[in-house]
Amino acid sequence: MTTPFLKIEGIRKEYGPVVAVQDVNLEVERGEFLTFLGPSGSGKSTTLYILAGFDNPTRGDIKLNGKTLLATPSQKRNIGMVFQRYTLFPHLSVGDNIAFPLKVRRLPKHQIDAKVKEMLRLVRLEGFEDRKPAQMSGGQQQRVALARALAYDPPVLLMDEPLSALDKKLREEIQHEIRRIHQQTEVTILYVTHDQEEALRLSDRIAVFSKGVIDQIGTGPELYANPATRFVAQFIGDSDFLPCQMLHSANGRATVSVGGAVFSDVPLHETGKSEGAALMLRPERLSLTREPLQQRLAATVSDITFLGNNVHVATSTLSGDPLSVRLPFGHPAISGLSRGDSVWLGFEAASAHVFN
Amino acid sequence: MPSFVALPEVATVKRREFRSTLPALLFLALFFVVPVIALLLRSVLEPQPGLQNYVELLGSSTYLKVFFNTFMVSAVVTIVSLTIGFPVAWTLAIMPSRWAAIVFAILLLSMWTNLLARTYAWMVLLQRTGLINKMLMGMGLIDKPLALVNNLTGVTIGMTYIMLPFIILPLYGTIRKIDPAILQAAALCGANRWQALTRVLLPLTVPGMAAGALMVFVMSLGYFVTPALLGGTSNMMLAELIAQFVQSLVNWGMGGAAALVLLVVTLALYAVQLRIVGNESEGGR
Numbered sequence A: 001m002t003t004p005f006l007k008i009e010g011i012r013k014e015y016g017p018v019v020a021v022q023d024v025n026l027e028v029e030r031g032e033f034l035t036f037l038g039p040s041g042s043g044k045s046t047t048l049y050i051l052a053g054f055d056n057p058t059r060g061d062i063k064l065n066g067k068t069l070l071a072t073p074s075q076k077r078n079i080g081m082v083f084q085r086y087t088l089f090p091h092l093s094v095g096d097n098i099a100f101p102l103k104v105r106r107l108p109k110h111q112i113d114a115k116v117k118e119m120l121r122l123v124r125l126e127g128f129e130d131r132k133p134a135q136m137s138g139g140q141q142q143r144v145a146l147a148r149a150l151a152y153d154p155p156v157l158l159m160d161e162p163l164s165a166l167d168k169k170l171r172e173e174i175q176h177e178i179r180r181i182h183q184q185t186e187v188t189i190l191y192v193t194h195d196q197e198e199a200l201r202l203s204d205r206i207a208v209f210s211k212g213v214i215d216q217i218g219t220g221p222e223l224y225a226n227p228a229t230r231f232v233a234q235f236i237g238d239s240d241f242l243p244c245q246m247l248h249s250a251n252g253r254a255t256v257s258v259g260g261a262v263f264s265d266v267p268l269h270e271t272g273k274s275e276g277a278a279l280m281l282r283p284e285r286l287s288l289t290r291e292p293l294q295q296r297l298a299a300t301v302s303d304i305t306f307l308g309n310n311v312h313v314a315t316s317t318l319s320g321d322p323l324s325v326r327l328p329f330g331h332p333a334i335s336g337l338s339r340g341d342s343v344w345l346g347f348e349a350a351s352a353h354v355f356n
Numbered sequence B: 001m002p003s004f005v006a007l008p009e010v011a012t013v014k015r016r017e018f019r020s021t022l023p024a025l026l027f028l029a030l031f032f033v034v035p036v037i038a039l040l041l042r043s044v045l046e047p048q049p050g051l052q053n054y055v056e057l058l059g060s061s062t063y064l065k066v067f068f069n070t071f072m073v074s075a076v077v078t079i080v081s082l083t084i085g086f087p088v089a090w091t092l093a094i095m096p097s098r099w100a101a102i103v104f105a106i107l108l109l110s111m112w113t114n115l116l117a118r119t120y121a122w123m124v125l126l127q128r129t130g131l132i133n134k135m136l137m138g139m140g141l142i143d144k145p146l147a148l149v150n151n152l153t154g155v156t157i158g159m160t161y162i163m164l165p166f167i168i169l170p171l172y173g174t175i176r177k178i179d180p181a182i183l184q185a186a187a188l189c190g191a192n193r194w195q196a197l198t199r200v201l202l203p204l205t206v207p208g209m210a211a212g213a214l215m216v217f218v219m220s221l222g223y224f225v226t227p228a229l230l231g232g233t234s235n236m237m238l239a240e241l242i243a244q245f246v247q248s249l250v251n252w253g254m255g256g257a258a259a260l261v262l263l264v265v266t267l268a269l270y271a272v273q274l275r276i277v278g279n280e281s282e283g284g285r
């Protein structure tokens, strides 16, 4: 059995009565791009800060190549980090910022100069070395911060919502840069975001955080196709939940009844929570007809929104639960459709999930 | 380099701003500029027209000694205040805010206590049979009392105490404004405590230190009460000299000349400070 590159073992962090991180377990492969995705306050930053050594966990351990990191202070961990806020040293030029970690390591000058050049090329900011951070845009500053964090070849790079202060277009541009840099340097990256699109675009695997624990870890497609919890289903992709009645269950498949219709062979997830059974449906996996058909859910159109390529049809089932459908623009089923019309919605059993 | 080519709208705004500051300017002219001009006039007109007051002031070794004392004491007070003030401001900035509030209350209370009372208190502490000499002798560090008062040592100690808050308060503000994440970044970059202090923290506090230091230095140059009470008769400071000219000798010409030399030095220092700090903030933030 090989030891994992980076292992987080049962981390718990309490701040007085507040439990910031409940119990986080995680194994990361060398060179992997892993994203912590979760809502505000779910413990993503706290976990990252423990890795950085700014905080010690109340319980648990972190191991790099099988050796614990907890006894090593931040400045000796050799870990790189890009922060949410701009943390370039304002009194130093771009070049001196990137050189900073090398100067404190007392590397010879020619080596430092060469590395600074290499890093500026990596983040595509050649010619900017004499600028002060205040003379750079937010996106440029974060690229310099990335260069500074990578200058000392850290085994792990931590990024805590580095793009959240940037506008959407710039964010996408730098996401591309980050992907390219990850491929080029093969550094292991732990990335925090609460933007699912960003997580899906960047990561090899995503760890979905909820209330201080990781609900599920997997690739984007895995999480989308096979969410382990209602929370993950809600967080990755769009979804609606309809209360349903369990008729039968076996081998991870369920037969449920919703609004008079019966659906069998739907993938079943036992969550152990007593919220009652719910059928999860994704808007892009639903089909819509104007005539009543067998095995369909009757609903009334409550709103129609044009979204470029797609048209979003908001409906309300007979029991009053909202259910959305997304169809390509120009789809025959929606021509002439208007608010208040009756529609019938169908889906393939395998695209739905029952959470019980 | 400041730009003098203002856009039209900016110019209009500036003009409007100027108009609204007019009453303040008039007030300053009346209560500040007019007396200074009166003093200037007396210094070149009394006892007869000419620069003889300035020649005498800058030509005599007695008076030059006073200038030297003044700059010396002010410089030492500034340096000692910075040396003590920085760690205090730093501690205040990182301590829990409830504790910091208590320390600030004490600091402000001392600032609001009557200056004379505080200075007399130092006199009692510093005198030959005072607490400090008794303690030092009790510990066996010295065997006869040190002359801590009625000389420039006393003046320096007393003034440092008075000036400390003027260093601590602006420095505290500067340190509080530094994002802790910048220091965390420095740590992850591999900087140990000393490197983080000297390469990141200190450079970032330079504007605060410069502001505090200038204020203390300038205030010290013209300070009267503490030198008058804690100083000796042989080593005078400038404010005492001015008081002597005007009160004892009723020589307004010499008094005015001394005051104006002080004012010119102060303004020159202020200009230097503006240059340094101005450049700093232009490139820095």
Ligand SMILES: Nc1ncnc2c1ncn2[C@@H]1O[C@H](COP(=O)(O)OP(=O)(O)OP(=O)(O)O)[C@@H](O)[C@H]1O
Pocket: A015, A018, A019, A020, A021, A038, A039, A040, A041, A042, A043, A044, A045, A046, A047, A194
């Ligand atoms: N120093 C602290 N003292 C007290 N509570 C804290 C501290 N740091 C974090 N917490 C609490 O711990 C919880 C998790 O915080 P954390 O910053 O890890 O969340 P996050 O997932 O990064 O959220 P966000 O997306 O908003 O950054 C929050 O409820 C937060 O209020």
Ligand SMILES: [Mg+2]
Pocket: A044, A045, A046, A160
């Ligand atoms: Mg966070």
